[in-house]
Amino acid sequence: MVLSDKEIREIITPLLLSGAKMLDKHCPRCGSPLFELNGKVFCPVCEQRKKHGEVELKSVEENLIQKLNMLANTLPNDVNELRKYLEVMDMIITLLEKYKRMEGRK
Ligand SMILES: [Zn+2]
Numbered sequence: 001m002v003l004s005d006k007e008i009r010e011i012i013t014p015l016l017l018s019g020a021k022m023l024d025k026h027c028p029r030c031g032s033p034l035f036e037l038n039g040k041v042f043c044p045v046c047e048q049r050k051k052h053g054e055v056e057l058k059s060v061e062e063n064l065i066q067k068l069n070m071l072a073n074t075l076p077n078d079v080n081e082l083r084k085y086l087e088v089m090d091m092i093i094t095l096l097e098k099y100k101r102m103e104g105r106k
Helices: 005-017 044-057 059-073 079-105
Strands: 021-026 033-037 040-042
Touching (some): 005 033, 059 079
Antiparallel strands (some): 021 033
16 A cells, blocks of 8 residues: 555654654555664554554444444433434444453353
8 A cells, every 4th residue: 555645644744753763765565764763663654554453453342332432422302312322322232242242252
């Protein structure tokens, strides 16, 4: 995957500001310039992508909990609307319980 403008803005600019040194070598995987910080050479973009990948692996439960919190924080006053929210929350909780059981079996 080629480096996007967003990644340059969000990853490379803060790195430069934090004092990391940009080398004139490039990452063979994504084409980002390599950086050196505390004597360690690394590709910030690949490291970032790797981190994202790990998060996504365990995100089913996290996403559900996040959604549940979001719903709980925005409960409507209208009773009919509220009923819909509560039904969805109930479904999410059921799903979470199933998911936990699934995890426990491993
Ligand atoms: Zn890279």
